[in-house]
Amino acid sequence: MKRVAILISGGGSNMVALVKSMTGDHPARPVLVASNDPAAGGLRTAADMGVATAAVDHRLFKGDRAAFEAALLEPILQSRPDILCLAGFMRVLTPSFVERFEGRMLNIHPSLLPKYPGLHTHQRAIDAGDAEAGCTVHEVTAILDNGPILGQATVPVLPTDTAETLSARVLAEEHKLYPACLRAFASR
Template identity: 80%
Template sequence: MKRVAILISGGGSNMVALVRSMTGDHPARPVLVASNDPAASGLTRARDLGVATAAVDHRPYGADREGFEAALLDPILAARPDILCLAGFMRVLTPDFVKRFEGRMLNIHPSLLPKYPGLHTHRRAIEAGDTEAGCTVHEVTAELDAGPILGQARVPVEPGDSEDTLAARVLVAEHRLYPAVLRRFAEGDRRPLLLG
């Protein structure tokens, strides 16, 4: 049984989708939900789902990313995860942190990578006149949003879409895609999964 730790920064809706999927014959189980924000509502949701939680506030560390990550590593390493899932974790991790979990850290990004890495993905898709948007699950590497793609789900861009309406439809797709990719990844299957 694979042990999964999930990092969040906010409400944790993708975390909830992942945790709820890891039941029955699923090859993994959640062992920790950690956040860089002690007030993240996702921590309460995780506790309500019976998952251990930890929080390390990044703000006192200022520009000392290594110091913050060293503190964050304590609860993560104590949980002994086989897989680390970033689910709305809004901190850019240092190459040293990424290297420690190389080949076993996943992230979900709200665009069809390699299009629109970074922020404001929905606005950029609308401004570009794209007819479809979506989300991508990828392995985390030192280069932002550039690791091997493990799955994508496509969502049409509708006439009159705003950032918010498109983001809401993409989020529904994220909640389908991330659990499906995690299950396959935990089984050792890294072939990209494509959902409509």
């Protein structure tokens, strides 16, 4: 059975989808949900779902990413994860942190990579006149949103779409895609 730690920064809807999926014959189980924000709503949700939680407030480190990551590593390493899933974790991780989990760290990104790495993906797709948008699950590498793609899901971009309406439809697909990709990845 693979052990999965999940990193979040907010409400954790993708984390919830992952945790709910890891039951029955699933080859993995959640062992930790950690956040860079002690007030992240997803921490309470994870605790209510019976998953251990930890929070390391990045603001206390005043831009010292190495010190923040060292503190974040403590609860992660204590949970002994086989797989680390980023699920709305809004901090860019340093290459040394990423290398520690190379080949076993996943992320969900709200665009059809390699299009639109980074932020504001839905508005960028609308502004470009794209016919479709979507989401990507990929392995995390030291280059932002650039690792091997494990799966994608698409939705049409409608003429009436705003970034908010497109985001909501993409998020619904994220909640299906990420659990499916985690199951396949954990089954390797």
